[in-house]
Amino acid sequence: MTGALRGPRAEASSVDSTVARVISAAGCRDEEITSVIESAGPERVAGILVDEIVCRADLPPVELGEGVVVQLLFGHGTRTISHLVQAGPAGVTYEPGGAESPHARIEQDLCEAVRAVFGPHGDRAAATRRLELRGSDTPQAYVLPPTAFWVAQRLLATMDDRDEIGLTELASRYGSDKWGIHRYTQHYQHHFAPLRDRPLTVLEIGVGGLSGGTTGYRAPDKGGGSLRMWKRYFPRALVYGIDIADKRALSEQRITVLRADQSNADELHEVVEQTGPLDIVIDDGSHRSEHVLTSFTTLFPHLRDGGLYVIEDLQTSYWPRFGGNSDVFDSPTTSVGFLKSLVDALHYEEILDSGGRAPGAYDRLVKGLHFYHNIGFVEKGLNAEGGGPSWLRHPPRRRGDRGPAGDRSSSQPPSHGPR
Ligand SMILES: C[S@@+](CC[C@H](N)C(=O)[O-])C[C@H]1O[C@@H](n2cnc3c(N)ncnc32)[C@H](O)[C@@H]1O
Missing domain, CATH: 3.30.1050.30 (Nonspecific Lipid-transfer Protein; Chain A)
Known part of the structure; x- marks a missing residue:
């Protein structure tokens, strides 16, 4: 109430x-x-x-x-x-x-x-x-x-913020579908709890409408449930929301709502000029793969080290209506296909030269990936631990050993030289 x-x-x-x-x-x-x-x-x-x-x-x-x-x-x-x-x-x-x-x-x-x-x-x-x-x-x-x-x-x-309320209760209280229609609050709480006490800048794409229907999405005075949830959960955060519909009237102290289309990189740059560096980005906008990727490539560089980039409703990555695909699972044009490529970025130091993979833009910038049903968390941070020792990467061959699969040397005839 x-x-x-x-x-x-x-x-x-x-x-x-x-x-x-x-x-x-x-x-x-x-x-x-x-x-x-x-x-x-x-x-x-x-x-x-x-x-x-x-x-x-x-x-x-x-x-x-x-x-x-x-x-x-x-x-x-x-x-x-x-x-x-x-x-x-x-x-x-x-x-x-x-x-x-x-x-x-x-x-x-x-x-x-x-x-x-x-x-x-x-x-x-x-x-x-x-x-x-x-x-x-x-x-x-x-x-x-x-x-x-x-x-x-x-x-x-x-x-004194003594009553630390959980995200599930806050989602129900303020009318966000992050709990009920979806089951995201438990995962958000798992990742956000350690950040709760910090002076954060949080940006969410998609302000929503109370009814969740098209009318509510367009109505200038409807929605903002999740923005109020973040404000209440993070007592020291500045919360920003962007939406393709004009929802600026929902701004209040510690919540700033801006109008921007997540598929337009120029508009997103203007948003970041206002927000400054970001600690958390949540993509709960159109859920069209193309838009999701434009937003990620534009906003991820503005995420601080240790920041989290969250993408909701990944199920749409398998649905053609949202630019998704249920036939090809590693297409770089779908949200999930792109996120899968970040698994390789995370392990770039371990990929053998013979893999033929060109260095990727995110190789040194992604330090963690966490997936749950329909939602993914990308953790930004320096990823430069160094690859495993060379004797692990290229174990000494034994007689008759044809080499590891994928290693170009496996196609060479076994060496008969001295051991
Ligand atoms: C699912 S609702 C957001 C719900 C809200 N985050 C919550 O948890 O209460 C999706 C919102 O994304 C907005 N949207 C759709 N396409 C967009 C785009 N290209 N750029 C920005 N916002 C968009 C819609 O207008 C709608 O308000």
Whole structure:
């Protein structure tokens, strides 16, 4: 159940460099955080935190007359910045401002709160945090805790990102077909969990529509389920989505949606000019082999070392309607045929000269390949361990040995020279 999130930044659509600076500083010393707060302005930084906290809390509508009001206060020097979060029957709203008697009041030093919300896990602290709950001075409140207690605890839990939700739950919550129609979330979690705490740049091709149908794909305000899933899963990531349909209205803090056709290399270059180097690319777009290959060859060079390039729905590689083929399994024009060629790139150092294979563009750049049903993960990284020792590659011949298959020497007559 998702509360209708309405706030000052809900319509933001441009790349937000302040958010990127806050996230980056959150992993540094207090002086760095303070410097960003000073240059961006404490009000702006407090607003970024409130947007993030409310988004993560994902509060359902509160079915109470006037709803629940929680005041969030952030102190910076002699200043205190106040926001009100209101959870009511129509969803959750927030805005700068104060209240005489809120149901709950949460107060924290702004610098410490930046680290709590956006810093790496081990660094998070709440030494300056104070919590006041209206009515908590009566024993009755503990027997029958008011809804405000629950709302405040959700906000607190999400401030420290203590409720680490898995991708399957997030896919269901935000309406991505990565779980349900497909079974991808388990594989994503396996590969993404070690990266969860990092300040990543994630790009997904294909924003989607809630219904999954053509209408939903074209509708400018439908889709974005997986983008919200990545945002919630990676608390320090900037998430970008591109789509051939104009879905830019789905942008929000930490999510930027751009319009681009994945089959057009020039448009993809323009996208990368905005995103900068990428840590994760997910191709969930047209699933046409030709488009998949154009996107891979264009975007893979912009993936950082240690980055992951994921291609979904590889079943289409066998379907002619998507430019695939069910007769020839190693065609370089199909997604799977191309990915198979990367297995050779991974082992380029082991291929004997006699193999006659020309050096490939990805030989030194692919350090791992992982395949599951209909989905593949390509791991980028220096692949230069060195081939096996020469005595293993070319074992000494014994009498009558015709040499390894494929070795040109196997077609030569056996040597009768001295051993
Ligand atoms: C399966 S949906 C994406 C679902 C979404 N990633 C999710 O998990 O919720 C595929 C999307 O790819 C988009 N698409 C189709 N062809 C494209 C192309 N050539 N370039 C970019 N996007 C494309 C469609 O408009 C559609 O929104």
